[in-house]
Amino acid sequence: MASWCEAYAGIIEPENLERTNMRRSLGRFQGYFWRGGQQRSLLLVAELDGEIIGYVNAGVSTRRDLARGEVYELYVAPQHQGRGVGRKLLCAGLWALATAKRAPALIWVLADNHRARRFYESMRGKLVARAQTRVGEQELAKVAYLWTDYLPWPEHLVPRKADA
Known part of the structure; x- marks a missing residue:
């Protein structure tokens, strides 16, 4: 939740951030994984010393006209941002x-x-679409990035000099 609030501070109005109902969000989040007895998405987490410091949730695209797959959410705890965690998760x-x-x-990301x-x-990622989304009473622009002919290499498989 801290990552979500930090990511959208100054973009989403404070009262809309405060109105976020975690139970509703958790229910929506759980609906990504299974629907009608079928797996819809996956969740990958990054841990450090037994603590989850970030996650990526990905599955079937909500816009089949643009892509077959979609990264629904990618969040990294604020204190761990800028260290390559998001890159590895993506x-x-x-x-x-x-x-x-x-x-x-x-x-999709807010514009x-x-x-x-x-x-x-x-x-x-290539910018491929623009749309609008609603958060509370607020109408916000969002954009979509697409990976078609290129996938970034999963760094976690290749040790960096500092990790070796």
């Missing part, structure tokens, strides 16, 4: 989708979330 999610024959894959947009662009 790579793992995209490769899992490709393995499940859910490529190409996309992710005013410039930090996330720079991240997806650095990961070679």
Whole structure:
């Protein structure tokens, strides 16, 4: 929740952030995984010392006209951002989708979330669509990034010099 609030502070009005009902969000989140007895998505988590510090949730695209797969959510705890956790999670999610024959894959992001947009662009996602979404009483623009002919390599399989 802290990551969500930090990511959208200054974009989503404070009263809409405060109105977030975690039970409703949890129910929506759980609905991603199973529907009608069929698995719809997967959840991959990043841990450090037994603590979950980030996650990626990915599955069937909500916009089949654009892609077969979709990264629904990618969040990293604020104190662990900028350390490569998001990159590793995004790579793992995209490769899992490709393995499940859910490529190409996309992710939606609020248009005013410039930090996330720079991240997806650095990961070679291509801007392919624009739409509107509603958060409380607020109407917000969102954009979609797509990975078609390129998937970033999952760094967690290749040790960095600092990790070796």
